[in-house]
Amino acid sequence: MITPVSTPRDAELFVRLPALLGGEAAGWSVPLFADTRRVFSPRFNTALAEWRVPRWLAWRDGRPVGRIAAARPVAGGALGHFGFLALEQDPATLRALLGAAGGWLAAQGATRLRGPLSFSINHEAGAQVAGFGGLPMPRMPRNPAWLPPMLEAAGLDPEMDLLACTLELAGETHRARFAPLLRRWPGRGDLRIRRLDPKRLGAEVALIRDIFNDAWAENWGATPVSAAEAETMARLLRPLLLRGTVLFAEWRGEPVGLLSLIPNVEQAAARLDGRLLPLGWAAMLRALLGGATSARVPMLGIRRRWRGTPVSAMALGALLAEGIGFAEHRCWRRLEISWILDHNHAMRQAMARLGAPETGRWRLWGAALPQPGA
Template sequence: MSLIVRPVSGRTEADAFIRLPAALQAAGEPWSVPLFADSRRIFDPGFNAALAEWDVPRFLAWRNGRPVGRIAASLPRGGGERGGFGFLALERDPAVLRALLHAAASWLAGRGATRLRGPVSFTINHEIGLLVEGGALPMPRMPRNPAWLPPMLDEAGLEREMDVLACTLDVAREAHRARFSRLLRRWEGRRDLVIRRLDTTRLAQEVALVRDIFNDAWAENWGALPVSAAEARMMAKLLRPMLISGTVLFAEWKGEPIGLASLIPNIEPAAAGLGGRLLPFGWARLLRALAGGARSARLPMLGIRRAWRGTPVSAHAMGALLSEAIGWAERRRWAEVEVSWILQHNAPMLQAMARLPAPVSGRWRLWGAALPGRFPATSD
């Protein structure tokens, strides 16, 4: 049985790449299965303008004419020292993993990259990591994978680089709002701090503000990459349906936007069992979830501009954002809110989560390796 890996070529192979996780899930493995339509849009330059700034070649592993694994590499156009690998899915076979890694690593090394990191799909600002612990509450853009895959990456010679965490709040048990309300009443600056919602009538401008705050607040984080204007335009397209019941909150101090938080409904339970397909009735299930039928939510962004860190303004802005986010979840009847992801060494954020209380509920891992790599091409 010969195993070969080759770049995706043509519409049929592109479709096989998109559908492979669904085929693996149907065979009994717990892979994330994004909607086929969403996955196609990621690789559509007409929808995802960020593809003008990145090269994202896709590879399929084939055995006896059948796809058995997939991977994508990613590198900024113009090159860079660090490249990524992601969109990883495969049958349980170390040879398939090594062959996929070899293909991605060889492509990256051939373009001057000296290190690879992943899984990232296709930058660290999007879906990242492999689930290694917990994660019982499936959430949008928080991947799921078989338990055997992370050890297989260890055995393939990759080095563990970073874990990212999810913390989950039981809304009925939260202790934050009452405690913060007492603190806020005693603070002389409370009248100058305002929390407002994103204005959907000015979506392009508001998304640009999200980008501006994000690029500042997250700039010093491990692995940080700025969100480009092209990515922000894609974000605006993806964000609009989530705002039917979700929201983005801005913290303003004396009229200046200094922080943000976002809440999106958890549509994963509605998507479960669809096998990636919207037709014939999947769209109706998802619309109900987006319009208020979800029972949980994810908080993917919570941050304050760096200039305000360590000040009373920052502490109160963070507390106010959390209070408003919890209130929004309560009004939407979301029983749980997952705050994700959080870097494993972000002690201040983890302490804030403990006070909510929102204990750690899931852990995802990223790996890295020097290039040209230690993943010999294999055939069997």
């Protein structure tokens, strides 16, 4: 039986379902319950005003055995998303959940379904298809290996793979190779790398949004970050900036690119089964204040008009060199650059030169939606 999430009890079961299904031991990532509640809180996540996000639970013998959410912008469009997927290993339950989400999206006017996506591609994206058992990273979902084949058996077609590449700092050679190139470059005096200023967080987040919306605009599946999303981003960034940062590349005073680094607090969160109490908060605080041994680079990009120029190449190299130095200062042992579109050959070549091989792969699927009355 599939029912909409319509009561506070339903909403809490939706939040806790990955843990109820066995959590990490069963292959599911279990975000902190408090974080998932905030995602669906209009007071915290102001971007909810721009999306319609109904949720459903699957039941068997009086207990919840699956969950799914649909997401569609208030502005409409042909594409609808499904996400927050978690369930027991049962094809019938998956088909019923997809049917609930797809039926609602079709009734709203969507003609195609894509997912898993938690709202949009700017958030948690894909189901893991390779790299199982690797180091967990923030906002990189984990799922059992049986889920991808079950999605395809349910009639979804693979659309795109998203890659994670990992640099082990102990063997890093980028800075030694890049330094002489930078010294010989005539424009080196006009290139500056600076860190985000936490005292100007609002303005800095607006700059991140501006660069992101330009640098990622032509990517497959790109969705611009709205002002409301940027406001939520600022709230999420504050605790991570205790140890992480955002680096901006400026050419003659113009911001041309960025790189962000966030400490891997997921190493601690993955052991908490979603709970901050009684002692989970202490583990998270230790991770935020210096207990993490790795980090994720979720954003690395250059504005489009500089692509293919020496400024772009040198800015990218300088961002990576500064980021590696920052990571070394923090005593992080590895950096995961994630995610990268499978067909982004330029970035994959950059990762090969960096010495950061592919260590994980996530996939998005899609399907045409039957139209009402068809």
